[in-house]
Amino acid sequence: MxxxxxxxxxxxxxxxxxxxxxxxxxxxxxxxxxATTKFDHIGLAEMYEKEANEMTAKAKVQKELLEEYQRHSEYYGREGQDFQSHHDALLREYTKAAERNAEMAASHRKMAK
Missing domain, CATH: 1.20.5 (Single alpha-helices involved in coiled-coils or other helix-helix interfaces)
Known part of the structure; x- marks a missing residue:
């Protein structure tokens, strides 16, 4: 039950x-x-920049976890490779998301001009 x-x-x-x-x-x-006005695009650009910064911070955390694993991989036992591949995948996804958000922010900044 x-x-x-x-x-x-x-x-x-x-x-x-x-x-x-x-x-x-x-x-x-x-x-x-x-979004039609300059201020709409500026607001969107700021929102995308904020999201890019958050994704960059998350990527940094994942990178630190991977570095810790590299230094002390013997502590993780059999699950270590799963840990490494999981956090490596998260690092890639967060990095890509940060890049996409930065590109969108740049695009909206360009539209605002």
Whole structure:
């Protein structure tokens, strides 16, 4: 019985989190479609710069975790390779996201001029 409740709770929370991120994406698309003035584009550029900075900070954390793993890989045992590949993938994704957000910010800065 507890297992069923746990599984239902996990599925529900996963769906809730994914819907929130989809809603945020919809807001971004709507904001970009409605951006007509210089100030709209400046606001979007600032928002993308903020997001790029957050992604850069997250990438930095992942890089520090990977460096720690490299220094003390013997502490991680069999799960060490999973740890390394997981955090390496996160580092790549955060780095790409930071680059994309920086490009979008530059694009909106250019549109504002």
């Amino acid at each position: 507890r297992t069923k409740i746990l599984i239902i709770t996990m599925i529900t929370s996963t769906l809730f989190v994914s819907n929130v991120s989809i809603a945020e994406l919809g807001k971004m698309d709507k904001a970009e479609a409605q």
